[in-house]
Amino acid sequence: MKYRVAALSADLTDLPPTMNNSTILTKIPFRHTVKLIEKTESNLWKVKLLNTDKEGYVAADDLEPFDSNLLKQSDIEIPNFEATSLSSLNSKIETYKPIGDSSIPFRDLSSVASKLKSIEKIIEILNVSKSYRYEKDESDTYCNVYAFDYCFFNRVYIPRLRWTDKALVELEKGNEVSLIFNDTVRPFYTNYLYDWFVESSSEFGWQKVSDVDTLQKMVNENGGIGIISAKRFIIHKSGHIVVVVPETEDHKAFRKNGKVIYPLQSQAGYDNYNYFAEERKDWWANQDPEKGYSSAIFYYHD
Known part of the structure; x- marks a missing residue:
């Protein structure tokens, strides 16, 4: 029987977490599929993480049954690599993987105050204006990478990778597919991200x-x-994607007659800013056929 993660993420441990010496092997992302190996007497089940060779224990409350015989493309598990130390702020190696750096905090969901404080810290440490990971080069800018990293540490999901067509064929048959960059998975670029927000983001808690x-x-x-x-x-x-961030004592949105005209944003791109508002005005409304945007959308996640 297959199950998938119904929580934002679930800890996969080598031993039942009730044992003092258990170790977290990885955090299984939302909607990732696992194969049940054994239902123990406790609330901790032994599972195999599909598309990898990892086995371990996970809380049953974090799982929901999943019938692959009724598979729709929208039900196919999300391709996610584990965080790795090779993916770092000082390197452009493996930018398609989450950053594996324990010094970067996750958003503290305990209260509004803790959320605001931890968001400010995440922006400070990611330091998009200075970090090599997000510096533009001759071929690329990295707005999608920064948006993914920001959302990852804020515990909300946007895609960084998408399955290739040949991988989808196998997944729709219920087969396991290994994650191989530029073979079974490819990057989710910004124009694709726009379409994803329109078509799929509501399933992941986003609201327009x-x-x-x-x-x-x-x-x-x-x-x-x-x-x-x-x-x-x-x-x-x-295309382009930016994050809209909470105002602080030192950083404010731009208002006219009390109404926000240019929100407080953070971005990688042609120019990188930890915070900006008036500097780029309403960039999303640029109608230049060569350099502008055909449409723009605004989304929010708690």
């Missing part, structure tokens, strides 16, 4: 917001995560 004033209020008041995603007129050119 009508305007930037509302988005900034929601982010400020709840310690939540805001996104602006814009799609290019020229589809083979990169």
Whole structure:
């Protein structure tokens, strides 16, 4: 019988976590599929993590039954690599994997105050304006990488990878597929991210917001995560994605007559900013056919 993770993530341990010497092998991402090996007498089940050789124990409460015979493409597990130390702020190696750095905190969901404080710390440590990981080069800018990292440490999901067509064929048959970069999985670029927000993000807790004033209020008041995603007129050119972040004592959105016109944002791209608002004005409304955006959307996640 197959199950999948119903929680934001679930700990896979080498021994039942009730034992003092158990070790967390990995955090299994939301919607990732596992194969049940044994239901123990406790609430901890032994499972195999599909598409890997890892086995261990996970809390049954974090799982939901999954019938692969009724598989729809929207049900296919999300391709996610584990965090690794090779993926770091000082390197461009394996930027398709989450950063494996224990000094970077995750958002503290205990209260609004703890959320706001930890978000500020995440921005400070990721330090997008200085970190080599996000520096533009001759071929690329890294807005999608920064947006993924920011969301990862804030405990919300946006995709970094997508299955290739040949991998989907096997997955739709219920077969396991190994994660091989540029073979079974490829990067999720910004124009794809726009489509993902429109088509699939609501399944992962995102909600569409009508305007930037509302988005900034929601982010400020709840310690939540805001996104602006814009799609290019020229589809083979990169779109853009930024995160809308809570205002602080030192960093504010730009308002006119009390209404937010340019929200407080953080981005990688042609220029990298830990915080910005008025500097790029309403960049998402640029209608230049060569450099502008055909459409832009605003999304929020608690």
